[in-house]
Amino acid sequence: MVTALPLPPGTLSAENQAYFEKCQEKLGFIPNVLLAYAHDDAKLTAFATLYNDLMLAPSGLSKLEREMIAVAVSSVNRCYYCLTAHGAAVRQLSGDPVLGELMAMNYRAANLSVRHRAMLDFAVKLTETPHLVGESDRNALTAAGFGPRDLWDIAAVASFFNMSNRMASAVDMRPNPQYHAQAR
């Protein structure tokens, strides 16, 4: 079972079928989050479009940086699915298995650059106490060298995983077992 909900798979569009085939080919499996959304083709498309834009489109943040935010946010929310899948991504993109562990356990224990510490401090404050985020928090990012579009992207990735973590917890999404051993 991919989730705790007995939702039968929907009929996928040709595009989503091709997307699943590409996943199978490149990763060796289809990420369970996509199978979870596959009960409804429109919802799968909306989710995947947003996800791919955030994590893969050009940005002042590297793909690794976006994955670091994903894992640090998922650590606050203790999301088993996202910690597993995106922890693997941090290990893979960084070539540094320990960095993946640090993001999942406590990013404050990592020996981070000023840029990365500021980025994660913002992401985690936005996760824990969004109502307290204000001008001084944005200024701290600017002081660490981030421009307005970078700030948007940090906020957008952190916010997305606050959605995705909750979706995964709500339906008890199970990560593909392959992630655990990747890039150790």
Added chain:
Amino acid sequence: MVTALPLPPGTLSAENQAYFEKCQEKLGFIPNVLLAYAHDDAKLTAFATLYNDLMLAPSGLSKLEREMIAVAVSSVNRCYYCLTAHGAAVRQLSGDPVLGELMAMNYRAANLSVRHRAMLDFAVKLTETPHLVGESDRNALTAAGFGPRDLWDIAAVASFFNMSNRMASAVDMRPNPQYHAQAR
């Protein structure tokens, strides 16, 4: 200013231009959340597609129920933008201005049906402590008459506003002033 970030408007696709015109026509204004995303056409499309599917597509939850979840979640996160815009939506869809206030202030003070109380209890627990949500929480929704697809939709709306609340706080999104007086 729509947000605190000086991001110049991007070039919109014909579809997004048409969407903005339709907003102007139907609402008398373009919701600032859309203008906030308009610095990047792909991001605007991804956001609006997800939003419209969640809030407007066919579902076992009525549009009002989805807006009630939106406001109760935004109340936990104290999101000024979403409380203003979606509080107006609850007032409008319900024809009951007091219900909008109750969702924004403390849904527990409202005299709700068993169905609505269960729905909001789940959405708020998922917001506050996603790591504690489990089988017994899903069972409580089933006991209140919700099916698996309804459960998905409750989770998806609650999760979405946990994203959107944070995005709004991160960039200091300002609600259109028109919302305040609507449906009082």
Added chain:
Amino acid sequence: MVTALPLPPGTLSAENQAYFEKCQEKLGFIPNVLLAYAHDDAKLTAFATLYNDLMLAPSGLSKLEREMIAVAVSSVNRCYYCLTAHGAAVRQLSGDPVLGELMAMNYRAANLSVRHRAMLDFAVKLTETPHLVGESDRNALTAAGFGPRDLWDIAAVASFFNMSNRMASAVDMRPNPQYHAQAR
């Protein structure tokens, strides 16, 4: 029902009868908080004396400022009665309906003067973590131009609503419906 408690109205003193008549005359209704206390004349007198001194007596704080504190504190405690009644007061005294909404939703999203931000930061910290309030918090008020008596008054209003919010929640006090539409 004014509260959830079936307490029969007590016999009111002439003074309290006159007070109720004055309310009816000036406001068009008797605030339910007063009816809630009316089961015991001495308790009504004690409550009303304290309330009227705090909110109406001469002070370095304007009446609007005292109402702003009332609403910001009630927002932390999510008190439906006080948010409704005193939100209306902020709208009325300021002539600015949006200010009332901001106090109820998240005062940090308001564009406040240094004076008002310091005043509300103190009131909210005193509400959330009274055991952490100390010299540096008092100094911040002094730096914002408040004198010792102003500090007393800020503390007294914030403290009072920490009492009143809890009383309202404990007995499920219902606000008079008239407040909702006032000064929108």
Added chain:
Amino acid sequence: MVTALPLPPGTLSAENQAYFEKCQEKLGFIPNVLLAYAHDDAKLTAFATLYNDLMLAPSGLSKLEREMIAVAVSSVNRCYYCLTAHGAAVRQLSGDPVLGELMAMNYRAANLSVRHRAMLDFAVKLTETPHLVGESDRNALTAAGFGPRDLWDIAAVASFFNMSNRMASAVDMRPNPQYHAQAR
């Protein structure tokens, strides 16, 4: 210094002067909370009237029970003044010094009657999370034998100390040294 605020004593009414003399006579000192309010005769009167009605007027709660609530609430708020003054009162009224310590440290460690446990559970929940107090909490008091007026009184005493604890912390009120050794 009685508080951290340099507020000169006001002119007291004959009644308040008599009240102070009675304190001196009966207790051997004037409680500092009264001296703290003495910068303004009207505020002193309002405070003392409310306090004396709550703690001394006829009620279904004994004076000891009201003091137990005072201390358990003050323990949550970590109020040095109230824990000291009302801890002494619990020791004195109960003739049980250990009970005073238990109320100040953790009432859950005390071997309480069902009545007292229910009373303090309600008072502490109202202190910590007033927005969560509802019908089931009131029903728990009813099941423990409390009537509607008792419920009002439990709520009123707990709410009052949520005010008084914050006032004491805000102005750094210092307890009279005599309390410490009383009834040990």
Added chain:
Amino acid sequence: MVTALPLPPGTLSAENQAYFEKCQEKLGFIPNVLLAYAHDDAKLTAFATLYNDLMLAPSGLSKLEREMIAVAVSSVNRCYYCLTAHGAAVRQLSGDPVLGELMAMNYRAANLSVRHRAMLDFAVKLTETPHLVGESDRNALTAAGFGPRDLWDIAAVASFFNMSNRMASAVDMRPNPQYHAQAR
């Protein structure tokens, strides 16, 4: 009963028997924490060895300072056993009954030296949010005059009572009644 667990006393080594006799002789009683561990001689030895090294061995911290940390930590964790036993120790070692009360109620209300305030701020932060303790917290201790070994000792005492407080709560350990009246 010393704890809520019906664990029969174990056979004590000659050393532990001598230790108990020494306690009886010097204190007039055997501290219940030792009787609680006495169901297993090896566990008693391990506990007492660690405890005595921490609290009695040579250190840059005085014995009183170590007891102040013990009580401030136990106050956060609301541990009835440790507040009672170590509150008595603070009163005794300091000759200042009020200091014992302040540590148990709210150390921030005490008029502490810079050294003691820094020491307790560190101990309490380590208790409440260990995952947030970092370089700046260690630097604050250094700035207050503590060396690396002092820092170890502050951390070790605070950490120990985070163990001991939980053990006492888990098994409902009851303090010896003698502590209550000591050094008042």
Added chain:
Amino acid sequence: MVTALPLPPGTLSAENQAYFEKCQEKLGFIPNVLLAYAHDDAKLTAFATLYNDLMLAPSGLSKLEREMIAVAVSSVNRCYYCLTAHGAAVRQLSGDPVLGELMAMNYRAANLSVRHRAMLDFAVKLTETPHLVGESDRNALTAAGFGPRDLWDIAAVASFFNMSNRMASAVDMRPNPQYHAQAR
């Protein structure tokens, strides 16, 4: 560096030297926690004696169960050192790498036996809110089949890691790199 504190290694007793040699032989390295304590031979002995009794002595809890508690507690406290070292132990003792991840990320997402769920629920409640642990929590362990001595052992292991997690955070203890790849 093993920790952030520049504490020179102390002179070790013959026993502790032998212990270190045994570690080197059996594990291929000396756990950094032992090197961290090695600045003081008596402290090293006290720590190691307590640790070895808790984790290795005969008990109704298996060694794996004790390590599961260690990791679940360390996850609450976000302790990088203990999550790394004891996460490896869970993977090794269980032969189930995924179980190690689940304990570190969110034990509630694991498909646990009633016994293990009860054991970890108790350990985590004792970690997060020790002041709320009481008779009903002990009864839940009894209902899951644990005897009084098992209850002691669950409490003792959970309590110990609340000490050890804080010590590691306070001095920034770094785990040996070998743990990361073990038993993946």
